[in-house]
Amino acid sequence: MSSYVNVEYEQPGRCDMRHAWARIPEEPSQSRRAQLKEMIRNELQRQNAVLVSHYYVHPDLQDMAESCGGLVADSLEMARFGKNHEARTLVVAGVRFMGETAKILSNEKTVLMPSLDATCSLDLGCPLEDFGPFCDQHPEREVVVYANTSAEVKARAHWVVTSGCAVDIVAHLHQQGKKILWGPDKHLGHYVQQQTGADMLLWEGSCVVHDEFKAQELQALKVQHPEADVLVHPESPAAVIALADVVGSTSAILQAARQRSAQTFIVATDNGMMHRLRGQNPHKTFLEAPTAGTSATCRSCAHCPWMAMNGLENLFHVLTTHGNAIQVPPELARRARIPIQRMLDFTAARGSSSHSGASNVGGGIVPGIGAA
Ligand code: SF4
Numbered sequence: 001m002s003s004y005v006n007v008e009y010e011q012p013g014r015c016d017m018r019h020a021w022a023r024i025p026e027e028p029s030q031s032r033r034a035q036l037k038e039m040i041r042n043e044l045q046r047q048n049a050v051l052v053s054h055y056y057v058h059p060d061l062q063d064m065a066e067s068c069g070g071l072v073a074d075s076l077e078m079a080r081f082g083k084n085h086e087a088r089t090l091v092v093a094g095v096r097f098m099g100e101t102a103k104i105l106s107n108e109k110t111v112l113m114p115s116l117d118a119t120c121s122l123d124l125g126c127p128l129e130d131f132g133p134f135c136d137q138h139p140e141r142e143v144v145v146y147a148n149t150s151a152e153v154k155a156r157a158h159w160v161v162t163s164g165c166a167v168d169i170v171a172h173l174h175q176q177g178k179k180i181l182w183g184p185d186k187h188l189g190h191y192v193q194q195q196t197g198a199d200m201l202l203w204e205g206s207c208v209v210h211d212e213f214k215a216q217e218l219q220a221l222k223v224q225h226p227e228a229d230v231l232v233h234p235e236s237p238a239a240v241i242a243l244a245d246v247v248g249s250t251s252a253i254l255q256a257a258r259q260r261s262a263q264t265f266i267v268a269t270d271n272g273m274m275h276r277l278r279g280q281n282p283h284k285t286f287l288e289a290p291t292a293g294t295s296a297t298c299r300s301c302a303h304c305p306w307m308a309m310n311g312l313e314n315l316f317h318v319l320t321t322h323g324n325a326i327q328v329p330p331e332l333a334r335r336a337r338i339p340i341q342r343m344l345d346f347t348a349a350r351g352s353s354s355h356s357g358a359s360n361v362g363g364g365i366v367p368g369i370g371a372a
Contacts, residue, residue: 002026005305009121012204013130020124022305023117025313036312037064043319044068049089049112051315052078054098055250056272056307061093061315072276074250075147076162079105080344091319092326093310095120099326100151104333104340111326114314118306122148125205126184132156134181138201141181142173145339146188148207151328153183155335158342164249165347167195172346174198187211191234191241207235209304213268215239217290221266225287228264231256232289236268240289244268257281271302 003024008017028036037060044051045068053065053072062072070091071081075098082090083105090111092099095118103111126145131153135143145153147162154160161169170180170192180198182189184205193200213236222230222243231253232244241247246256250273257265257277267277268289277286291302318324328336 005308007121007208007305009125009208010204010206011125011127011130018124020119020121022309023115024305024308025311028312033060033312036316040064040312040316040319041068043316044070044091047089047319048087049091049319050082050085050087051091051093052082052102053310054078054094054272054307055276056270056304057093057310058272058308058312059275060312061310062272062275064312064315065093074162075101077251078102082106082109082111091315093315094118095123095304095306096326097123097148097150100328100336101147101154101340103326103328104151104154104336107328107330107333110322112318112322113324113326114311114318115309116324116326118309120148120304120306121208122146122184122205123150123153126150126153126203128152128156131183131203134183134203138181140179141201142178143181143183144170144173145183146185149184151332151336154339155332157339160339160343162343164251165343166192168350169343169346170198170200171196185235187237187241188235190238191247209270209302210235210268211237212291212302213237213240213289214291215243218243218266218268221287221290225264225266227262228266228285228287229256229260229262230266230268230289232268240268253277254280257284257286269302270304270307272304272307 005022007020007022011018051065051068051070053061065072078098079101082102088109090102090109092102092113097120099111099113126149135156143157144159144161145157147160159169174196180200182200183203186202186204186206189200189202210233229245230243231246232241234247258280264285266287266289271288274286288302
């Protein structure tokens with residue numbers, strides 16, 4: 001038995017809130033969980049398949065990926081790992097754009113997902129039919145899109161960016177005198193604009209998880225825990241970012257939690273991350289930043305409803321049926337690969353990892369950005 005969640009999200013240019021649904025699978029019993037884990041392990045081995053899980057999916061799927069030779073990571077690293085891995089079948093536990101990016105980079109491989117309906121409010125709120133004309137109106141601007149977009153939107157862009165390279169790439173384009181058209185996350189766009197001083201025209205999309213963090217309530221929690229460091233993703237509102245000790249990607253937040261001397265952290269992230277934060281730092285305390293306040297309608301409660309669609313049952317099902325294979329038409333994949341490859345080449349030429357954002361952790365704001 002599954003439960004359905006109705007999610008409201010913003011779509012720029014539409015005056016009303018849009019609605020989408022997420023089907024959350026029921027938690028299996030302890031005995032069924034153990035049985036499913038064993039069967040999944042066997043299937044992965046038998047099929048020479050590898051599981052890559054995002055930091056925000058259920059802890060069981062994170063643990064399965066790690067214990068079976070796969071990876072738990074952010075979206076770009078998931079795709080890179082899948083591309084470089086010898087397995088012919090990649091199983092992606094995350095949301096749809098992650099499976100698509102993996103397929104774009106590894107078109108010859110089979111890419112399976114536990115649910116093809118697991119989407120993202122940034123992707124949903126930036127359909128090509130609206131974003132394409134917006135780009136057409138500003139042909140003088142370089143189109144830079146965050147990885148949380150469809151293959152069609154990526155194919156329309158000059159650059160795809162993700163954790164760690166957005167600031168560098170936009171700064172590079174700014175130095176060349178180029179103006180930017182940015183999509184889809186408005187908060188991340190504001191943050192990059194602030195860091196680089198670039199002329200950026202923003203698509204006004206948002207992530208239903210990170211948009212919900214509340215500055216006033218976070219300030220109140222800071223007062224209760226003055227000893228705590230505050231860790232925040234740049235997809236949060238500017239007022240929340242202003243209260244942070246560290247702003248950064250999932251990798252940067254994990255690194256900050258390990259390396260900083262604080263023993264208590266207030267973390268504004270999807271609560272799927274708590275599994276890893278607590279696992280890596282068993283003697284430290286992690287508090288979830290507030291998403292609800294007197295003026296709030298808590299739509300997400302800091303857990304992505306679409307990430308929550310990934311479970312052991314549908315993972316096992318897709319492994320045995322191969323029913324949810326991601327398809328990206330070869331010509332579309334070819335066009336979408338160009339801006340992704342541009343980003344990969346740029347970061348390789350810089351000799352920096354595009355996802356760690358680790359070098360400045362401890363110093364406050366870090367260039368490693370991107371929540372998902
Ligand atoms: S957490 Fe936000 S950005 Fe990530 S998949 Fe969910 S809605 Fe999209």
